[in-house]
Amino acid sequence: MKKGIKELEKKILDKAYDEATQLVSKAKKAKGRIIKIAREEAREIEEEAQNKGKKLLGIEKKRISSEKMIDEKKEYLTIRQKIIECLKEDLEKxxxxxxxxNEFREWVKSKCKEIIHTEKEKMVLVTREGDKKIYEEIVKELENLSLIIEPIESGFLLRGEKTEYDFRFNILAENLICENKNMIVSILCEENG
Structure with missing residues (x-):
């Protein structure tokens, strides 16, 4: 009976050992599968992160490129504006x-005559004190035109009852440059690269 119990005990221990070995083997396989799945998921997450990083890097490069282009355009426009201002001052002078x-006299006279004829009313030529003598001669030669002095910029205004024509030299220079701005800029670009 002791021998039977020992055999039974041995069988139970052997069976328990086999089951434990199987459980350990299954646990190792499960561990391997879990590690494999975790590695695959980690690889997918890493690829996703790299793709997002590349997209963000591309966006950042575009932003930097755009900012650089905007800065270059601002610099170009600033230089262009300074050139136009210098041209305007030179033209006004x-x-x-x-x-x-007296090179301008005939032009002023013809403009005044044309406007008086078009408006069909008496007009007033407004100028500054420094230019009074020049315009007095023109006013004497034309009918329906009188002269008054006001503190204005160089040039003149031609006023009627309802209208006013502005011939101040800074305005004339600005208008002349604006009409020919593209041509002026293209010439400057060709000359200066």
Whole structure:
């Protein structure tokens, strides 16, 4: 009977050992599968993160490129505006010089005559004190035109009852440049690269 119990005990222990071995083997396989799944998921997450990183990097490169282009355009426009301002000042000075040399006299006279004829009313030529003598001669030669002095910029205004024509030299220079701005800029770009 002792021998039977020992055999039974041995069988139970062997069976328990076999079951434990199987459980350990199953646990190792499960562990391997879990690790494999975890690695695959980690690889997928890493690829996703890399793709998002590449997209963000692309967006950042585009933003930097756009900012650089905007800065270059601002610099170009600033330089262009400074050139146009210099041209405007030079043109205004040239108008004043032409006025003082009586080179502008016939143009002013014809403009006044044309406007008086078109408006069919008496007009007033408004100018500054420094240019009074030049415009007095023109006013004497034209009918329906009188002269008054006001503190205005160089040039003149032609006023009627309802209308006013502005011939101040800074406005004339600005209009002339605006009409020819594209041509001026293209010439400057060609000359200066």
């Amino acid at each position: 040239k108008f004043i010089e032409m006025l003082k040399n």
